[in-house]
Amino acid sequence: MELRFYNSYSRQIEAFQPIEPGKVRMYHCGPTVYQRPHIGNYRAFLFADLLRRVLEGYGYEVTQVMNLTDVGHLLNDADEGEDKLEAQARKDKVDPWQIVETVSRAFFQDLDALGVIPAHHYPCASDHISEMVAIIEVLIEKGHAYRVGDNVYFDVSTFSRYGQLSGNKVEDLVAGLRLEINEEKRHPADFALWKSDPAHIMKWDTVFGEHGFPGWHIECSAMAEKYLGKHFDIHTGGEDNVFPHHECEIAQSEAANEQAFVNLWMHTRFLQVDGGKMSKSLGNVYSLDDLVARGFSPWDYRFLVLRGHYRTQVNFTWEILRGAKESRAKLIDWRSRLRAAMRSGGGVDTPATIDAVTAAHEVFDAAIADDLNTPEAIAALFTLRNKLVQVGEAGSRTADAAIALLDHADSILGLFEPAAEVNVDSGALSDDQVEALIAERAEVRAAKNWARADEIRDALQTAGIVLEDTASGVHWHRG
RNA sequence: GGCGGCGUGGCCAAGUGGUAAGGCAAGGGAUUGCAAAUCCCUCAUCCCCAGUUCGAUUCUGGGCGCCGCCUCCA
Secondary structure: OOOEEEEOOOOEEEEOOOOEOOEEEEEEOOOEOOOOOOHHHHHHHHHHHHHHHHHHHOOOEEEEEEOEEOOOOEOOOOOOOOEHHHHHHHHHOOOHHHHHHHHHHHHHHHHHHOOOOOOOEOOEHHHHHHHHHHHHHHHHHOOOEEEEOOEEEEOHHHOOOOOOOOOOOHHHHHHOOOOOOOOOOOOOOOEEEEEEOOOOOOOEEEOOEEEEEEOOOHHHHHHHHHHHOOOEEEEEEEHHHHHHHHHHHHHHHHHHHOOOOEEEEEEEOOEEEOOEOOOHHHOOOOOHHHHHHOOOOHHHHHHHHHOOOOOOOEEEOHHHHHHHHHHHHHHHHHHHHHHHHHHHOOOEOOHHHHHHHHHHHHHHHHHHHEOOOHHHHHHHHHHHHHHHHHOOOEOHHHHHHHHHHHHHHHHHHOOOOHHHHHHHHOOOOOHHHHHHHHHHHHHHHHOOOHHHHHHHHHHHHHOOEEEEEEOOEEEEEEO
């Protein structure tokens, strides 16, 4: 099935076509490691993971790069702003590099907890200063950038496509400027490639002086080129990156290399909390730990994110997270029941049930191929569940096919937490033991020996065995 | 002021020019020694107005409301 994605640049859905057959190179704007990433950040990273899984599912050899911004960009792009990392460091009374270290570690732990497949490269901005300087020199040489003292700015007027991605016009940008005009710039919309400030802690000695540091956008141009080449397939980020960040990246890279930079731009919409933007003052900037502290798995959050399309705003509340958790639990439970059905072999396969699985599989794949419509794909799983449950216990062929579909869905969406799996498998009771206990329970219940019956029930429950007292007898599966 | 998105049942969330997938919650029922789990059933006319059309939730225009970007931010 043909993959189709919405391209922010063309503003339409396009058939996906890699530059090099069978291979996909993609870049994701990663976290700024000066503060513990919050759940909103992870929506974008979860999206990158989804993309990776889908592309690999289609057999592409994917090279994935996500940068870590460890250079504290200015709080204020206009001029002598304060450096974010340094400001945080002063607040914490530590060295900025220590913050980078601490936050980076938390970031990778979170990714792991969310079941994100690691990217192939996680380059840091601070390790690529020379690559950035090289691009800036080329831009100056080609007349796209100019130096004022030890600062360097990109000359927007030399790049006619500036504004194409975001839909902004340079004139409108100027009209809407809320910042003080930086007199150094030739044009108010020009942006910094390199800045200098002796007071900075994080600074580098380069051809532009000894107290310099990179502008906000140049790092991604430099690292993307280094790991993926001058022209690659996909670049993603949050919606806030569209302007100015990605707009500037395009200008820098294309002006310097005189060729196309990225074929496909994809942006995720923000996660909202309590119906609006999360904010510290409202106290709703949650980290993954906050969710875990309330008894949720990071995978529940992952599921919550996937239940919404990546290009729509998704709201987060505890109630919504609870709904996601319950929903996912139902899927986990269903898989266990299917496994039990395989084991018992008591169900009957019919052409209808087999066809239902095949149909669900097709709907699932079609939904994913259609610009990653994960909500619809997930719904296909539940629709199948309902159909199969209606006809009773699934036959082994049906169950086998349904489990295969769930595994397929899991490989793309990441539904089932591996750790939970281990717990179940380590259950102390063998199938035979479970059967024996259930048989005994039936006997003592017939004898109205409720004490022993409840004892067995509790023992089974402790071992992670779920009992279902149905009209057709007792069914069981591992929780 | 400029650019963009959204408005579907209590809460989430797909979707189509021909009378609305799915999940959670809720209510009723079955089952049960009690409970859990399970199963069955019930639960929307798609923000408002006008237009196009045989027919619009889906297209067009207007209105109202909400959200985001334009300044660090996924």
